[in-house]
Amino acid sequence: MTQKRPFIIDAHLDMSLNALEWNRDYRLSAHEIRETEAGMNDKIDRARGTVSLPDLRRGNIGLVVATQIARFNQSNGNLPGAGWNSPEQAWATTQGQRAWYEAMEDAGEMVQIRDRAGLEKHLERWFDETIPNEQKPVGYILSLEGADSIVKLSYLEKAYGYGLRALGPAHYSTGRYAPGTGLSGPLTPAGRELVREMDRLGIILDVTHLTDEGFSEALELYKGPVWASHHNCRTLVPHQRQLSDDQIRQLTERGAVIGGCFDAWMMKPGFTQRTSNPADFSITIETIIDHYDHICQLTGNSQHIAIGSDLDGTYGTEQSPTDLDTIADLQNLTDLLAKRGYSTNDIDNIFYKNWLQFLRNAWQ
Template identity: 30%
Template structure:
């Protein structure tokens, strides 16, 4: 049994942040985990496709990298138009599903794409970017990732407010703890953690603390469960869906019943065997029901929570 739909808040399939090498047609590359041909035919799929900006790219180099990959995304939207549609809203997503196509949202992983220029927020929005992770692992003009200790910069705070005004979702995955505190003081609208788990269950710094989760619940934010082994269990040990389920139970214990979604990190992370294909990700729905989860909660995680969040915030 599969869900009616599945919404995935993060993958690196477009640019592949683990550097396996690029083929021109990244979205239907058989060597990638997430390819159009691998998606379950009976599931309406919506995918956030991130343009990953490596930390070493800054200024014009970051702009050039972004624009090259934006153009490749747009080219593939045309080439595979019979199977995928670019989307900017819930109505676009539903139209894609009704046409039997995958709904594709363009996103960015790494605020270096702004190159320190606030006017570029509007440019990205005009390009169709609907979500941006503020940092990757290191530092950029907006702030610091989880491998560093500084918080958000003044420019980063300004960028967050401009993103909110321009309709680009603020993504806090990869932001370090100091940056989270700064973001909580800055954000005026609900934001997302596209691919982050619970730190109380797996201690990796990329995961969210209980205080972060409670605050995100209070603000009606959205959290995408990350399939990366090292973010599910300490040391990446274990290969049972029960490992991921412990995170879900913990999120629920903090009141996040309507805040959890999926954020696979396909083609950007080492995956457990039970989540190493799109079909297995869709199988989570049946697993949730077998664990005794209600259909309402299971559908919430698979697609309804994200769908409602998009309806209110995109």
């Protein structure tokens, strides 16, 4: 399989959240979506979005891990997807998000990938250069960010039945199953049962947003495939949200892949979310390579780093690398990586091969 532009797998996009809560029609280009939001100020990233289905195709990003997110989190209702007063309401919200993905499938815009056979079929189509990208549906693997909406354990099997294939028990702040970013402490008793049930069903464990204690506990309880969908390095950006060197080593020993996140506050230290300007910190697309380099030095290879951009994670160009206009600009990593000494094989590893190998192993 060879292509002129590298194929890209992006392991974290909040597409349905944006489609429903931001009222964005992802069939429009990012620039067209910005036009529909001109003059709006209800959300900080209005008219600054970077993600759309046409821009994914333009960037040769043919497979994404796409989330559902709805939180029972009364301590901070300002968080993305949070503030529901009951787990049942959160569950219903995730079902609306699932309905949007299914509507995109009916429109021929997307296709859900649930297993190895579906993965290989999808790749065959995307690597066929006789078919224009405009005619290819964007593949998506369904993930749940924060487990609050799993009303009780039996709901996890329901979710697996409709295609849920990855789950991060935590998000920001408090959680029914695990505390998340900004907190400390272990999984809740229900969280320990959740992780065991994920293991039984074969749902990939996403350690993103777990506390240090929750990270250690989840890895001990869970024996199956683990990834960190959108995470950077604590050594470079000292914050509990990032992975420590020891955590990176533990993950790579488990065959995990870590997706570099393009949210500016996670790329350089000192950046304040929703306040700082990326230009003041000289944050560019190349900045993520510092995090890739760090992981490569720790592991001795390029087999555990990849892309988990989070580029529609409730922020836009105001909190993205200054030289990134839309998600299609992820292709600019090609030359930047080459200038930093990365081989063609290394670049392919980062763009798609590492995630692909992970999925093939997970879905044998």
